[in-house]
Amino acid sequence: MLKQNYKRDRQNKTNILSNSNSQLDLPATALFGTDGIRGRVGDLLDEALAWQVGFWTGQVLQQQTDNDLSPVIVGQDSRNSSEMLATALSQGLVAAGLDVWHIGLCPTPGVAYLTSASNAAGGVMISASHNPPEDNGIKIFGSNGAKLSQPLQEAIEAGIRGKAVPTSIQGQGYYVRRPELVQKYVESLKVPLSPNHGDFSGMRVVLDLAWGAAVGLAPSLFRDLGAEVICLHDRPDGDRINVNCGSTHLGLLKTAVNQNSAHLGFAFDGDADRVLAVDCQGRPVDGDYILYLWGQTLRQAQKLPDNLIISTVMANLGFERAWQKQGGKLIRTAVGDQYVQAEMVRTGGMLGGEQSGHILCRHYGIAGDGLLTALHLAALVRQAGVSLTQLVDQSFQTYPQLLRNVRVENRDRRMNWQQCEPLQKTIAQAEAAMGDRGRILVRASGTEPVIRVMVEAACSELTHHWTETLVSAVEKHVAA
The missing domain is CATH 3.40.120.10 (Alpha-D-Glucose-1,6-Bisphosphate, subunit A, domain 3)
Known part of the structure; x- marks a missing residue:
C-alpha cells in the first residue's frame, strides 16, 4: 500500500529551494x-x-x-x-x-x-x-x-x-x-482484468505510443497479458512527441494494422490520458464507439446505474440516438474531462468520456486513462468472441461530422469570440437552417490557440456547406 505514515528522511534528498522574484508577463484572460x-x-x-x-x-x-x-x-x-x-x-x-x-x-x-x-x-x-x-x-x-x-x-x-x-x-x-x-500504477491497471478476459494470447496488437509518456509501459502491459505487440514511435522523444502520430494522427497506425494483419490497434497521445482505436480493417474507433461498447458491457453486468453515460457537446448525434433507443440516457457537458468527471460525481454516473478518447470509468479509475481504456477494450473484444469490426458494425452509424480548427494567435480575441456580432449572426443563420437535422458547435479551445468549428447533420451536403461558411466567418472576423 502507498498509504502510510510519511516521515521526512533527509538521506538522498536534495534541497532545491529557490527564490524567484521575476516579473511575469501574464495575459488578461484566465491562466x-x-x-x-x-x-x-x-x-x-x-x-x-x-x-x-x-x-x-x-x-x-x-x-x-x-x-x-x-x-x-x-x-x-x-x-x-x-x-x-x-x-x-x-x-x-x-x-x-x-x-x-x-x-x-x-x-x-x-x-x-x-x-x-x-x-x-x-x-x-x-x-x-x-x-x-x-x-x-x-x-x-x-x-x-x-x-x-x-x-x-x-x-x-x-x-x-x-x-x-x-x-x-x-x-x-x-x-x-x-x-x-x-x-505501482502499472500493476493497478492489471488488477480489474479477469483471468479469462485478461488473457490476450493469440491477439496481435499495434501500439502507436506517440514518442510520449506511454512508451515504457503500454508494450510490456500487453505482452504480459499474452498479446503479440508491434510498436510505433516507441521511445521518448521531445522533438517528435505527437508529430504526425498518436491519437491525433491515425494514418500510420491504420497502415501498420493492415500491413501486419493485426486484430486491432491503439493510438495514445503524449501523456496517455486518451486513446483511440483502429479495427482490423484500419477504420478508426473513436471515444463515442468506445463509450457505447463499454456501456453495453457494463449495463449487461448491471454496473451502469440508470443506464447513464456522461459525454460532452462533441458526442455524435448518431451515438446519442442509438444509446437512447436502447433505453439509455446521455448527459452532455462542456468539453473537457474535468467537466465530465464533475458531472459523473454529481449524478453518480460510472462511465463517461469524450469523442477524442478521454474515457473515465469509475469502477476502475478516477481519471481519463488511455492505458486502462485500451486494456478494457481489448478485453471486451476477447469476451465478445468477435472482432472489433463486428462490434462496431453492430453498434450505430455516426452522423456526418466535420471539425475544423481556425488558428487565432491573439489570446484575448480568441477567448472573447462570442462578442463578435458578425460571427454570432452567421451562427444563428446556420442553426435556423439546420433545425433538428443537425448540430452546430463553435468554441474556443482551452488547450490550443484555435477556434473549433463543428457541424454535423444527417445530410453531408449541409455539413460541408455550413462548416465552410462558419470557418470563413471566423477567419474574417476573429482571426484576421
Whole structure:
C-alpha cells in the first residue's frame, strides 16, 4: 500500500529551494483552461511562471490537508521542456514548505492514481497532452486524484497575479526522485482484468505510443497479458512527441494494422490520458464507439446505474440516438474531462468520456486513462468472441461530422469570440437552417490557440456547406 505514515528522511534528498522574484508577463484572460495551464514554452510558460505555480499550488494544497508531511507527486511527459518546468515547479512547492516526490516520465493518469493511493497532498503533471512539442502545460490534482476544482485553481491564479498574501511557511520542503512508484500504477491497471478476459494470447496488437509518456509501459502491459505487440514511435522523444502520430494522427497506425494483419490497434497521445482505436480493417474507433461498447458491457453486468453515460457537446448525434433507443440516457457537458468527471460525481454516473478518447470509468479509475481504456477494450473484444469490426458494425452509424480548427494567435480575441456580432449572426443563420437535422458547435479551445468549428447533420451536403461558411466567418472576423 502507498498509504502510510510519511516521515521526512533527509538521506538522498536534495534541497532545491529557490527564490524567484521575476516579473511575469501574464495575459488578461484566465491562466487555467479546460485542462490546466497550457501554452507555448518561452511565451506563456517559462521557469518563472512554473515556480510561481508551484509555490501557490503549495500554499493552496496545504490548506486542504491536515498532514503537514504530505508530499506532492510530480510527473512529466517526454517534451524537451518538461524537465525544466518540473524542476522549477518543484522548487516553488519546496519553497512553500511541501516535499516533492518526482516520479519522472509517467502518464497523466499515473500521477492521478498515485496521488489518490498515497497520503499525498496533491499531484502535478507537466504535459501539453496532444499538443505539439513546442507547447507544454501544468495539470494539478487534489489529494483525491481528481483535477483541482475551479475555486482552488482561481485561488492559485490570484496568488500568481499578486492578489493574495502568502500564509506563514513552517520551514522548507525537500525533493526526492521516486521513479519506482510508476510500477505501482502499472500493476493497478492489471488488477480489474479477469483471468479469462485478461488473457490476450493469440491477439496481435499495434501500439502507436506517440514518442510520449506511454512508451515504457503500454508494450510490456500487453505482452504480459499474452498479446503479440508491434510498436510505433516507441521511445521518448521531445522533438517528435505527437508529430504526425498518436491519437491525433491515425494514418500510420491504420497502415501498420493492415500491413501486419493485426486484430486491432491503439493510438495514445503524449501523456496517455486518451486513446483511440483502429479495427482490423484500419477504420478508426473513436471515444463515442468506445463509450457505447463499454456501456453495453457494463449495463449487461448491471454496473451502469440508470443506464447513464456522461459525454460532452462533441458526442455524435448518431451515438446519442442509438444509446437512447436502447433505453439509455446521455448527459452532455462542456468539453473537457474535468467537466465530465464533475458531472459523473454529481449524478453518480460510472462511465463517461469524450469523442477524442478521454474515457473515465469509475469502477476502475478516477481519471481519463488511455492505458486502462485500451486494456478494457481489448478485453471486451476477447469476451465478445468477435472482432472489433463486428462490434462496431453492430453498434450505430455516426452522423456526418466535420471539425475544423481556425488558428487565432491573439489570446484575448480568441477567448472573447462570442462578442463578435458578425460571427454570432452567421451562427444563428446556420442553426435556423439546420433545425433538428443537425448540430452546430463553435468554441474556443482551452488547450490550443484555435477556434473549433463543428457541424454535423444527417445530410453531408449541409455539413460541408455550413462548416465552410462558419470557418470563413471566423477567419474574417476573429482571426484576421
